[in-house]
Amino acid sequence: MSWSSNPHSDRPGTVRRTIVPTADGAAVEVIDQTRLPHQLVMVRLQTLEQAAAAIQDMVVRGAPLIGVTAAYAMWLGLRTGGTDDVAIQGMRARLLATRPTAVNLRWALDQVIAAIMPLAPDQRAAAARRRADALVAEDVAICAAIGKHGLPILRAAFHAAGEDRPVQVLTHCNAGFLAAIEWGTALAPIYRARDEGIPVHVWVDETRPRNQGGALTAWEMAQAGIPHTVIADNAGGHLMQRGKVDLCLVGSDRTTARGDVCNKIGTYLKALAARAHGVPFYVGLPGPTIDFDVGDGLAEIPIEERQGAEVRRARGRLVAATGSDEAGLATVELLPPSTPVFNPAFDVTPAALVTALITERGVCAATREALAALYPDRAGRGR
Amino acid sequence: MSWSSNPHSDRPGTVRRTIVPTADGAAVEVIDQTRLPHQLVMVRLQTLEQAAAAIQDMVVRGAPLIGVTAAYAMWLGLRTGGTDDVAIQGMRARLLATRPTAVNLRWALDQVIAAIMPLAPDQRAAAARRRADALVAEDVAICAAIGKHGLPILRAAFHAAGEDRPVQVLTHCNAGFLAAIEWGTALAPIYRARDEGIPVHVWVDETRPRNQGGALTAWEMAQAGIPHTVIADNAGGHLMQRGKVDLCLVGSDRTTARGDVCNKIGTYLKALAARAHGVPFYVGLPGPTIDFDVGDGLAEIPIEERQGAEVRRARGRLVAATGSDEAGLATVELLPPSTPVFNPAFDVTPAALVTALITERGVCAATREALAALYPDRAGRGR
Numbered sequence: 001m002s003w004s005s006n007p008h009s010d011r012p013g014t015v016r017r018t019i020v021p022t023a024d025g026a027a028v029e030v031i032d033q034t035r036l037p038h039q040l041v042m043v044r045l046q047t048l049e050q051a052a053a054a055i056q057d058m059v060v061r062g063a064p065l066i067g068v069t070a071a072y073a074m075w076l077g078l079r080t081g082g083t084d085d086v087a088i089q090g091m092r093a094r095l096l097a098t099r100p101t102a103v104n105l106r107w108a109l110d111q112v113i114a115a116i117m118p119l120a121p122d123q124r125a126a127a128a129r130r131r132a133d134a135l136v137a138e139d140v141a142i143c144a145a146i147g148k149h150g151l152p153i154l155r156a157a158f159h160a161a162g163e164d165r166p167v168q169v170l171t172h173c174n175a176g177f178l179a180a181i182e183w184g185t186a187l188a189p190i191y192r193a194r195d196e197g198i199p200v201h202v203w204v205d206e207t208r209p210r211n212q213g214g215a216l217t218a219w220e221m222a223q224a225g226i227p228h229t230v231i232a233d234n235a236g237g238h239l240m241q242r243g244k245v246d247l248c249l250v251g252s253d254r255t256t257a258r259g260d261v262c263n264k265i266g267t268y269l270k271a272l273a274a275r276a277h278g279v280p281f282y283v284g285l286p287g288p289t290i291d292f293d294v295g296d297g298l299a300e301i302p303i304e305e306r307q308g309a310e311v312r313r314a315r316g317r318l319v320a321a322t323g324s325d326e327a328g329l330a331t332v333e334l335l336p337p338s339t340p341v342f343n344p345a346f347d348v349t350p351a352a353l354v355t356a357l358i359t360e361r362g363v364c365a366a367t368r369e370a371l372a373a374l375y376p377d378r379a380g381r382g383r
Numbered sequence: 384m385s386w387s388s389n390p391h392s393d394r395p396g397t398v399r400r401t402i403v404p405t406a407d408g409a410a411v412e413v414i415d416q417t418r419l420p421h422q423l424v425m426v427r428l429q430t431l432e433q434a435a436a437a438i439q440d441m442v443v444r445g446a447p448l449i450g451v452t453a454a455y456a457m458w459l460g461l462r463t464g465g466t467d468d469v470a471i472q473g474m475r476a477r478l479l480a481t482r483p484t485a486v487n488l489r490w491a492l493d494q495v496i497a498a499i500m501p502l503a504p505d506q507r508a509a510a511a512r513r514r515a516d517a518l519v520a521e522d523v524a525i526c527a528a529i530g531k532h533g534l535p536i537l538r539a540a541f542h543a544a545g546e547d548r549p550v551q552v553l554t555h556c557n558a559g560f561l562a563a564i565e566w567g568t569a570l571a572p573i574y575r576a577r578d579e580g581i582p583v584h585v586w587v588d589e590t591r592p593r594n595q596g597g598a599l600t601a602w603e604m605a606q607a608g609i610p611h612t613v614i615a616d617n618a619g620g621h622l623m624q625r626g627k628v629d630l631c632l633v634g635s636d637r638t639t640a641r642g643d644v645c646n647k648i649g650t651y652l653k654a655l656a657a658r659a660h661g662v663p664f665y666v667g668l669p670g671p672t673i674d675f676d677v678g679d680g681l682a683e684i685p686i687e688e689r690q691g692a693e694v695r696r697a698r699g700r701l702v703a704a705t706g707s708d709e710a711g712l713a714t715v716e717l718l719p720p721s722t723p724v725f726n727p728a729f730d731v732t733p734a735a736l737v738t739a740l741i742t743e744r745g746v747c748a749a750t751r752e753a754l755a756a757l758y759p760d761r762a763g764r765g766r
Contacts, residue, residue: 037719203725206694206717208591208615214694214718222722229723232591232694233616234649238730241651241681266617268624269652272659298624311589311597311615314697316715332699332715334589335597336420339605340612342586347621 017181018065019072019136021129026079028072032059033178037219038317038329045069048077048091055098055105058210062179063253063289064139067108070095071132074112078125088113088124101262101304101346103254104288108135136181142286143183145360150189150249150284151196153356153363157246158198166199166227168246170236173207173264174216175251175284186251186284187220189358194226202228203239207264209310209343233266237273247355248274252285257379259351259366260297261285265344271353280355283366287359290371292378297348308341400564401448402455402519404512409462411455415442416561420602421700421712428452431460431474438488439481441593445562446636446672447522450491453478454515457495461508471496471507484645484687484729486637487671491518519564525669526566528743533572533632533667534579536739536746540629541581549582549610551629553619556590556647557599558634558667569634569667570603572741577609585611586622590647592693592726616649620656630738631657635668640762642734642749643680644668648727654736663738666749670742673754675761680731691724 019030027046034057035041043059045051051073054060060069077091092109099105115131116124157167175186183191193200202221207213214230221228231239239245248270254262261267261283274281294300311334318330335341354366364370372379402413410429417440418424426442428434434456437443443452460474475492482488498514499507540550558569566574576583585604590596597613604611614622622628631653637645644650644666657664677683694717701713718724737749747753755762 037722038716206591208589208617211717214722218718218722227723229725230694230718231725232648234591234647234652235725235727235730237652237655238648238686238727241730264617265615265621269617269620269656272620272655273652276655303621311613313702314699314715314717316697316717317719318701319696319714319716330713330715331702332697332713333421333702334594334697334699335601335613336700339420339597339601340610342612342614342618344618344621347618347624 018178019060019068019181021072021133027076030054030060030069031178033061033216034059034315035329036178037215045072046076047080048073048094051076052094052098055095061212062174063102063104063251064143064180064185064286065178066099066102067104067288068132068135068139068181070105071108071112071128071135074109075125075128075132078116078128083121083124085117088116099304100302101253103291104286107288111135139180139286140182142360143177143180143185143188146185146284146286146358147183147188147192149360149362150282150358151192153247153282153358154189154193154198154200155196161246166201167193168201168203168244170203170205170239170245170248170270171217172205172213172250172267172270174212174220176217176220178216178220179251185286186249187217188284189249190226191224194224200226202226203236203245204228204230205233205236205266205270206230207266208233212264236270240273240277240279245279247280247282249282249284252283252289253346254301255283255285255290255357256294256297256301257290257292257371258295258368259354259357259371261349261351261354261366262297262301262346263349265347268347268349271349275353281353282356282358283354284358287361287375287378290375290378292375295368298350301348303347304345306343306345308343311335311341311343312337312339401561402443402451402564404455404516410459413437413443413452414561416444416599417442417698418712419561420598428455429459430463431456431477434459435477435481438478444595445557446485446487446634447526447563447568447669448561449482449485450487450671451515451518451522451564453488454491454495454511454518457492458508458511458515461499461511466504466507468500471499482687483685484636486674487669490671494518522563522669523565525743526560526563526568526571529568529667529669529741530566530571530575532743532745533665533741534575536630536665536741537572537576537581537583538579544629549584550576551584551586551627553586553588553622553628553631553653554600555588555596555633555650555653557595557603559600559603561599561603562634568669569632570600571667572632573609574607577607583609585609586619586628587611587613588616588619588649588653589613590649591616595647619653623656623660623662628662630663630665632665632667635666635672636729637684638666638668638673638740639677639680639684640673640675640754641678641751642737642740642754644732644734644737644749645680645684645729646732648730651730651732654732658736664736665739665741666737667741670744670758670761673758673761675758678751681733684731686730687728689726689728691726694718694724694726695720695722
């Protein structure tokens with residue numbers, strides 16, 4: 001089984017999407033992202049609880065994919081659980097609790113619920129499925145558009161650097177197609193640049209504690225043949241100080257009405273370093289991750305605290321004493337279980353540190369005015 | 384076997400120092416720091432090559448301990464290898480190559496060589512041993528003095544915070560007694576504060592890729608009963624943004640004549656965050672790590688690049704499928720061996736970001752003038 005990031009690929013045997021409804025009409029299949037980069041394994045989800053656990057345990061992760069998985073989870077819940085209003089509210093609450101920071105988890109759930117509530121209970125499951133399918137189509141279109149709008153930024157950086165070396169991009173965590181359905185958000189412009197022949201080299205932050213950069217982004221880049229180098233999260237300041245980074249390009253789990261960006265823990269440190277060295281700091285994000293109900297990201301966004309075991313432990317392929325490649329995946333304790341740990345999952349990068357936001361509607365400044373101009377249909381609700 | 388950070392402890396069975404000459408007069412014993420925090424194991428070094436490998440593989444690490452180990456390595460080399468001038472230069476070159484960034488590796492070697500070169504070859508081994516023993520005594524005195532001079536900073540922070548909660552200190556990597564002989568450098572003031580009854584809580588950066596913070600600093604703090612919490616390196620910016628850090632306190636592998644600080648990779652990102660949030664950034668360092676021959680740390684300090692396997696792999700206690708506590712240490716590959724990796728070991732924090740330097744001679748600003756005033760005997764050689 002191999003992966004294609006190109007949605008137009010029809011090579012047999014290639015996995016084209018991170019989430020796919022099964023042919024039997026009773027489940028969805030997702031890539032188990034906790035096994036990458038070592039194993040590419042699809043997991044079948046056929047109940048709401050299985051889907052909720054997949055979100056909570058980060059079998060699926062990334063704002064767009066979480067939203068879509070939650071939408072399909074509603075469909076699964078309506079198929080296998082109750083369909084009345086009380087049951088629906090219970091399903092919504094269960095799914096919302098999986099990842100409290102992810103704004104388009106809530107957005108996707110509300111989309112599905114708005115679509116089904118006017119209907120008779122026996123019509124709701126099918127309607128939820130249709131809405132989830134539509135969210136998939138919308139997300140693919142959104143990510144493709146982010147790629148299109150971000151491409152000129154990479155092209156301009158290539159020209160500015162003299163066109164004799166790759167554009168040096170630093171990214172944090174994973175905002176590639178594994179975080180979405182196809183293309184990805186922050187990485188979409190990089191895929192587009194590859195398709196256009198603009199050479200890009202990606203510095204991939206490892207992104208402890210869960211290593212989504214090393215495990216997922218580097219895997220994506222390798223699959224796509226895009227030059228990349230994994231670095232410890234500690235190295236980014238040094239690289240920017242030495243002029244080795246032309247621009248930073250990261251995703252966003254939640255963006256406020258004024259342009260504050262809540263993204264994977266550690267994003268903020270890179271934004272500070274970028275500012276200190278005049279390195280542009282771009283954020284690629286789908287419109288649904290903008291929360292127009294929130295202005296001040298620092299004061300208003302609750303930061304999910306995840307279990308300390310993520311910091312205390314690391315998981316990978318066991319290096320056998322014999323050097324065998326057949327060794328399976330294993331978990332090691334870096335720290336004794338008694339070691340106190342604090343594990344915030346996200347941080348907030350204030351809008352002032354963001355050079356520009358790359359959305360499906362275009363590139364804009366990280367300001368309330370610019371976001372309102374791009375999203376006049378939604379910004380009215382903001383403060 | 385247990386550890387005592389208190390040099391005045393004579394409890395039987397306690398390990399009192401990171402490096403100890405053996406009673407048979409033929410070797411030194413060191414703690415194998417690659418096995419902490421899981422196992423406390425002493426390793427016998429009885430040849431120069433064994434000692435060089437111990438430095439290179441980070442069985443011993445930390446600027447002061449590296450210097451002292453190299454000094455004993457010269458003694459071992461003179462005992463077991465040649466004692467003529469050519470042999471000595473070869474030993475020096477071998478040891479210098481182990482850790483190119485560590486300035487007091489060179490300093491310690493030069494101390495030993497200056498002491499032995501005037502002597503007849505058959506007197507050199509014994510003289511090297513005496514000089515190494517003297518370096519140990521000096522280092523213990525230096526670290527104790529750093530603790531003494533740093534204590535008022537923690538006391539003042541405790542008062543400033545209202546005396547009703549612990550002082551919140553963030554540290555990076557390990558600059559404790561494991562990095563030295565006793566007390567440590569940056570952590571010495573924290574041990575002194577504990578002895579004085581000033582409550583301190585330490586945020587311990589994990590410090591990828593080698594996890595010296597999680598593995599060594601947290602172990603030291605636990606042994607000493609000092610409250611601490613391990614965080615991913617990514618979390619420090621978030622903590623400072625939320626007002627959870629009163630001051631940063633780190634060590635230095637090499638400090639320039641103007642006060643630039645070369646320390647473990649990632650230090651610079653924390654210094655930038657500290658500046659952004661008005662958090663004082665202190666560096667505890669022994670005088671021998673000051674390189675008065677270097678002014679501009681960015682332009683002049685070569686940054687050691689270590690092997691990519693440090694980033695690709697993690698080592699810890701295997702979590703057995705049965706949950707057994709008896710499982711041994713194991714290494715897992717976080718990333719496939721084919722993943723490109725860049726692994727710079729240090730970065731340079733410009734003097735302008737350093738609030739003050741805490742040395743064995745007192746606290747001073749990170750400026751050429753202040754350092755020259757503290758070290759008039761050495762600064763004359765600088766530019």
